[in-house]
Amino acid sequence: MSRLNRLYEIAKQENRVVLNIFLTVGYPDLSASEELARIALESGAEVIELGVPFSDPMAEGMTIQESSQVAIDNGITLDDCIGLASRLRADYEQAGILLMGYVNPFIAYGLYKLGDRVRDAGIDGLVVADLPPEEAMEFQKVMRKSDAILVQFLAPTTDPNRAKIVIESGDGFIYCVSLTGVTGERDQLDPGVVDFLKETKKLTDRPLVVGFGISSAKHVISLRGNADGVVVGSAFVRVCGDTDLSVRNMQAGQLVRDLSAAAKGMDDVV
Amino acid sequence: MKTKDLKELPDGYGNFGVWGGMYLPETLMPAVRELDESYRYIRRDPEFKKRLGDLLTHYAGRPTPLYFASGLTEHAGGGQIYLKREDLAHTGAHKINAALGQGLLAQMMGKPRVIAETGAGQHGVATATVCSMLGLECAIYMGDLDVQRQQLNVFRMKVLGAEVVPVKTGSKTLKDAINEAIRDWVTNVRTTYYLLGSVAGPHPYPMIVRDFQRVIGEEIRLQMIERIGNLPDAVVACVGGGSNAIGAFFDFIQDEEVRLIGVEAAGCGVTSTRHAATLEKGKPGVLHGARTYVLQDDYGQIAEAHSISAGLDYPGVGPEHTNLREMGRAEYVSVTDDQALEALQLLAKTEGIIPALESAHAIYHAVKLASTMSRDDVVVANLSGRGDKDMGTVVKELDLHI
Numbered sequence: 001m002s003r004l005n006r007l008y009e010i011a012k013q014e015n016r017v018v019l020n021i022f023l024t025v026g027y028p029d030l031s032a033s034e035e036l037a038r039i040a041l042e043s044g045a046e047v048i049e050l051g052v053p054f055s056d057p058m059a060e061g062m063t064i065q066e067s068s069q070v071a072i073d074n075g076i077t078l079d080d081c082i083g084l085a086s087r088l089r090a091d092y093e094q095a096g097i098l099l100m101g102y103v104n105p106f107i108a109y110g111l112y113k114l115g116d117r118v119r120d121a122g123i124d125g126l127v128v129a130d131l132p133p134e135e136a137m138e139f140q141k142v143m144r145k146s147d148a149i150l151v152q153f154l155a156p157t158t159d160p161n162r163a164k165i166v167i168e169s170g171d172g173f174i175y176c177v178s179l180t181g182v183t184g185e186r187d188q189l190d191p192g193v194v195d196f197l198k199e200t201k202k203l204t205d206r207p208l209v210v211g212f213g214i215s216s217a218k219h220v221i222s223l224r225g226n227a228d229g230v231v232v233g234s235a236f237v238r239v240c241g242d243t244d245l246s247v248r249n250m251q252a253g254q255l256v257r258d259l260s261a262a263a264k265g266m267d268d269v270v
Numbered sequence: 271m272k273t274k275d276l277k278e279l280p281d282g283y284g285n286f287g288v289w290g291g292m293y294l295p296e297t298l299m300p301a302v303r304e305l306d307e308s309y310r311y312i313r314r315d316p317e318f319k320k321r322l323g324d325l326l327t328h329y330a331g332r333p334t335p336l337y338f339a340s341g342l343t344e345h346a347g348g349g350q351i352y353l354k355r356e357d358l359a360h361t362g363a364h365k366i367n368a369a370l371g372q373g374l375l376a377q378m379m380g381k382p383r384v385i386a387e388t389g390a391g392q393h394g395v396a397t398a399t400v401c402s403m404l405g406l407e408c409a410i411y412m413g414d415l416d417v418q419r420q421q422l423n424v425f426r427m428k429v430l431g432a433e434v435v436p437v438k439t440g441s442k443t444l445k446d447a448i449n450e451a452i453r454d455w456v457t458n459v460r461t462t463y464y465l466l467g468s469v470a471g472p473h474p475y476p477m478i479v480r481d482f483q484r485v486i487g488e489e490i491r492l493q494m495i496e497r498i499g500n501l502p503d504a505v506v507a508c509v510g511g512g513s514n515a516i517g518a519f520f521d522f523i524q525d526e527e528v529r530l531i532g533v534e535a536a537g538c539g540v541t542s543t544r545h546a547a548t549l550e551k552g553k554p555g556v557l558h559g560a561r562t563y564v565l566q567d568d569y570g571q572i573a574e575a576h577s578i579s580a581g582l583d584y585p586g587v588g589p590e591h592t593n594l595r596e597m598g599r600a601e602y603v604s605v606t607d608d609q610a611l612e613a614l615q616l617l618a619k620t621e622g623i624i625p626a627l628e629s630a631h632a633i634y635h636a637v638k639l640a641s642t643m644s645r646d647d648v649v650v651a652n653l654s655g656r657g658d659k660d661m662g663t664v665v666k667e668l669d670l671h672i
Contacts, residue, residue, distance in 0.1 A: 055571040058452045059295045077569050103293050103556040108570025130293045153296035181457040
């Protein structure tokens with residue numbers, strides 16, 4: 001069983017939600033990203049999504065757009081992201097490590113080279129925001145050969161017939177987009193998200209991981225029982241940007257601990 | 271691949287050979303699949319065809335004239351130059367063709383709200399015009415830099431009742447306007463029709479926009495046969511995303527004796543970093559949902575394009591153009607900012623026509639080509655839009671004092 005599947009299996013048995021934390025690699029700089037990723041993993045994140053910066057991220061809200069631009073200005077490349085993954089892997093054998101990005105930087109790098117590096121670095125999978133199943137064959141093939149997954153998305157706009165096709169064309173967890181919109185913090189969860197997860201659950205046994213707009217422990221609590229995992233991105237990236245390093249690190253740790261407590265069902269903290 | 275087969279593209283997944291496709295977030299995939307299905311159905315609907323035909327004739331003013339430019343021909347001193355006068359279409363550019371087609375499509379699909387991106391503002395004006403006429407809500411995304419250099423068109427859109435949203439991210443030009451329009455679309459996809467203005471972007475847009483622009487080439491063919499009893503030797507058009515060019519080219523794809531020449535913007539020169547010559551200097555990549563040539567760095571970050579003309583200032587190009595070039599059916603050259611300015615003045619002085627800076631790129635190359643041809647040869651330049659919107663830029667560049 002793959003590392004990610006095992007992770008979701010155990011979480012299910014223990015009746016908790018797996019916490020995924022997203023950060024933009026290179027924001028505010030590369031060594032900060034490493035420090036913040038380690039803080040997240042030490043504070044209860046079980047999966048870390050390393051955001052590969054892209055100049056034109058069409059699915060991102062302002063927070064991740066701006067962090068990506070800073071990272072690009074810092075000269076961050078895909079090799080930097082893979083290097084970070086590899087260093088994290090050396091110290092966190094059990095953690096899920098994913099690369100998240102957009103098609104163009106991956107194909108500019110070369111898919112076969114990417115497959116080799118993903119295997120060498122111990123990366124568990126690739127999340128590509130602008131790669132629907134219709135265009136995913138080559139990526140899929142390369143990731144399978146590297147014992148990694150190409151994560152698939154379902155959105156609130158995906159109808160059941162299409163959902164079946166998406167589900168049958170891949171493996172590993174499914175990334176459920178909680179809302180029709182771009183990434184970014186929200187006060188409220190989309191009211192339709194629980195029904196969306198319940199309907200999707202009827203179609204598949206694969207773990208369902210919810211992302212987009214998940215910003216607080218309160219959101220995580222209301223997803224318990226319906227989601228196998230949650231992704232928190234913009235809320236964490238915002239904290240990463242604090243210019244006072246000790247405040248930044250403290251806030252990052254606190255945010256992840258709160259989210260993790262909610263994910264584990266320790267509701268008294270909220 | 272035979273040239274006949276090139277006219278059958280794209281396939282069901284939006285591929286022109288290995289180019290095109292639909293690289294989009296899942297949230298939008300059901301929308302583009304629905305649009306593809308609805309379009310394939312609606313385009314055969316007699317009612318739709320009749321309404322569009324009537325509007326093209328009585329509202330947009332089609333067919334547009336094909337004008338023999340005797341002064342320009344004399345200046346070139348070689349082949350005959352004809353101008354396809356898309357600048358005389360309602361709103362002043364070819365963009366009205368696809369805006370009318372897609373506006374009707376949006377209405378028949380029951381979408382009450384329309385969004386669009388615009389570079390030079392011509393597509394924005396055309397979209398605002400059609401929305402006003404059809405009673406649709408309209409928001410136009412426009413790069414902040416373009417808002418400044420195409421002010422006249424911003425005013426026109428506002429008078430027409432559209433909301434103009436300046437985009438202040440990235441290079442603040444067309445590329446960023448498209449990003450922001452896509453983000454709006456992801457958010458409001460259930461109620462909103464994205465009325466894309468070029469043959470770039472994800473399938474089915476390169477097909478839909480081309481089909482609505484084909485009328486340009488169909489008219490050129492008929493008008494040429496009527497005027498000279500023959501097809502032209504070459505058709506020349508400017509290429510940003512490439513909608514006016516594909517419209518002018520498409521009907522001639524099978525006629526291999528007709529040279530099809532696309533003119534990209536060389537900006538400050540293709541050896542500089544400030545240009546928009548995507549086919550000449552780009553590499554294969556994925557931008558805005560399509561696999562095509564893209565101006566980018568070694569790491570796959572999209573480069574900032576540059577052209578004096580906002581409408582050509584785009585680091586991608588329509589996938590069908592990439593395929594036509596790869597198949598050897600169309601040729602692509604580039605013309606600099608200075609050459610475009612020169613052509614704008616030349617056309618103004620020889621013919622009394624002020625072209626858009628975009629179209630001036632095509633005029634420059636048409637003159638250059640004609641000067642190498644014999645008197646019996648005929649080149650058609652697509653005069654895709656008029657130059658009123660560019661007067662601010664031109665006055666500044668030429669240091670004119672009034």
